[in-house]
Amino acid sequence: MVSLWNSSLQKKASDLHGDTWNIETDQTIVENSLAPNWDQYISGSFAEFRCSLCRRTWGSSRVQVVFHFHLNRESRQGTIKLRCYKQECKTCNEAQWEDPNFPVENTDVLVERLVRNIRKKCYGEKDETNRSSVFDGRLNGPHESAHCEACRLGICSQAN
Template identity: 80%
Template sequence: DMVSLWNSSLLKKTSDLHGDTWNIEIDETIVENSPDPNWYQYISGSFAEFRCSLCTRTWGSSRVQVLFHFHLNTASRQGTIKLRFYKQECKTCSAPQWEDADFSVNNTDVLVERLVKKIRMRCYGEDLGEANRSSVFDGRFNGPHESAHCEACRLGICSQGN
């Protein structure tokens, strides 16, 4: 399932994080700019695919946003990452559902790598510089983006990810 895909990618990239254990959980209740003060926030975007649960039409979007809230409990040495995927709806159905994004393994790895960089800077004070290395994505990087059918656009956060 999706959570185990993200956690296996995370495990590979946090094996040397000062002996602390990090875990990802999906939490659709988190919202942008209201994390608990003990939590950090990061928004990133990537190409992903969608499938309509009504008409089974599939489409790709180059700018699927993911919201992360993360926190390190230094006493228990447990890091927690809350993850929310912004959804999209089919543009051809008259009463579409919000559909979940399907990220490839490669794109999941790239998103997790960027997230871990933020964790290293925020939770461990590592100075990694702010330059994002260019990442290789599966699929079209600048494919169509249907703003009218994008949950993140409706919430006004679609252009903020990097």
């Protein structure tokens, strides 16, 4: 999963003042609990899930994604920590928390928005576009709040 995110990042962040940025997953990061000198960007997107027990698949239009990012100016290395909140199968009694699978176009839009935030927070750039990204990725799919990890933790911004 992280290779898809890093591939998109390399395309979108190739001109970030010569600094190198890398995304790593971190299932321990929590919304609004930032380490000193780190910034946060939160978004949501459509993703698909597959139950590891019954193999059922489903889509959700509201999968919460949290990014924490920091630029080490001395080493010119940027680190992005990514947490994608999970969902569980609504038909299995002993359901596991399943990782989301984002379509490439949705990942690209999320990374584009993240890079805009990095430009503002780390480099003091203004967003000259004066608009949000036009989203052309897939959005449709229900959101099962009872089976959403972010909803259970009380942090899903789009809970039903």
